Amino acid sequence: MARIVITGGAGFIGSHLVDAFLARGDRxxxxxxxxxxxxxNLAAHEGRSxxxxxxxxxxxxxxxxxxxxxxxxxxxPASPRDYLELPIQxxxxxxxxxxxxxxxxxxxxxxxxxxxxxxVYGDPExxxxxxxxxxxxxxxxxxxxxxxxxxxxxAMTMAYHRVHGIDTRIVRIFNTYGPRMRLQDGRALPExxxxxxxxxxxxxxxxxxxxxxxxxxxxxVAGILAVLERxxxxxxxxxxxxxxxxLELARKVIAATGSPSSVVHVASMVDDPRRREPDLTRxxxxxxxxxxxxxxxxxxxxxxxxxxxxxxxxxx
Ligand code: UDP
Numbered sequence: 001m002a003r004i005v006i007t008g009g010a011g012f013i014g015s016h017l018v019d020a021f022l023a024r025g026d027r028x029x030x031x032x033x034x035x036x037x038x039x040x041n042l043a044a045h046e047g048r049s050x051x052x053x054x055x056x057x058x059x060x061x062x063x064x065x066x067x068x069x070x071x072x073x074x075x076x077p078a079s080p081r082d083y084l085e086l087p088i089q090x091x092x093x094x095x096x097x098x099x100x101x102x103x104x105x106x107x108x109x110x111x112x113x114x115x116x117x118x119x120v121y122g123d124p125e126x127x128x129x130x131x132x133x134x135x136x137x138x139x140x141x142x143x144x145x146x147x148x149x150x151x152x153x154x155a156m157t158m159a160y161h162r163v164h165g166i167d168t169r170i171v172r173i174f175n176t177y178g179p180r181m182r183l184q185d186g187r188a189l190p191e192x193x194x195x196x197x198x199x200x201x202x203x204x205x206x207x208x209x210x211x212x213x214x215x216x217x218x219x220x221v222a223g224i225l226a227v228l229e230r231x232x233x234x235x236x237x238x239x240x241x242x243x244x245x246x247l248e249l250a251r252k253v254i255a256a257t258g259s260p261s262s263v264v265h266v267a268s269m270v271d272d273p274r275r276r277e278p279d280l281t282r283x284x285x286x287x288x289x290x291x292x293x294x295x296x297x298x299x300x301x302x303x304x305x306x307x308x309x310x311x312x313x314x315x316x
Pocket of ligand 1: 189
């Protein structure tokens with residue numbers, strides 16, 4: 001039985017990781033300042049032995065008594081709309097927050113895992129993206145706050161590995177979806193689902209020809225655990241193959257929800273990557289690969305969004 005610290009533990013992926021560690025009998029400390037996280041995501045574990053919640057900004061440092069076996073740094077705004085609205089917090093949690101989380105790992109002799117992102121590749125000039133690709137990021141564009149913070153976080157993680165001998169992992173997470181995404185966090189899938197389920201038009205940015213590949217959160221969590229347990233210090237992509245255009249995604253959401261909604265084209269995002277799909281060679285060598293088909297994951301996510309929207313309507 002291990003004791004695991006997860007920053008951003010009340011967030012979308014963070015809370016699913018909390019579930020996974022508790023389910024296998026580990027103890028978990030979830031740290032979150034609730035800026036974009038939601039304590040409701042952890043409601044099932046409140047008061048349970050082996051689970052602690054610490055409301056704190058990781059940038060202030062995290063000081064815990066007792067042993068810690070692993071620190072997973074997931075705290076950060078992660079939706080483009082969030083990091084455009086919270087640029088300084090995004091830069092701080094990627095830089096100062098990563099430094100503090102590494103400091104905790106060093107103090108405890110714990111393994112450290114950084115939640116990095118496909119955004120380190122920027123608007124990629126190679127396709128699909130291998131970990132050896134250095135990326136094409138605009139440092140002074142509005143997305144740069146997230147991309148550069150995560151690039152700095154990777155560099156800091158490698159420096160702690162090289163200088164202090166910390167056992168580190170870097171996972172570059174590609175687009176992930178599933179239950180517990182915020183209903184309208186600005187990302188394509190939650191926006192489209194909320195719009196389709198309320199009869200509003202689906203807002204496709206630009207012509208919708210830009211692509212992403214979407215990984216179900218259960219697969220992403222299994223991939224993160226594989227990296228934590230079996231990878232080395234080099235970055236590993238975790239995501240799904242199966243590139244799909246955003247316009248196609250909007251049509252899929254309309255079909256999956258049986259919605260009468262239509263599609264409207266709105267302004268493009270600045271520096272929006274045109275194509276994105278992970279090369280999964282490294283991740284597959286760890287014995288992991290995504291198994292959930294988009295249609296199946298989408299059906300589960302639709303069911304969750306229906307309930308969450310009904311609960312929200314009941315509260316208002
Ligand atoms: N997008 C869209 N409509 C929306 C939200 C997003 O067309 O309401 C587009 C966005 O411009 C991008 C893609 O969907 O091309 C994926 O965006 P998302 O914010 O989900 O994630 P990203 O991969 O850009 O971080």
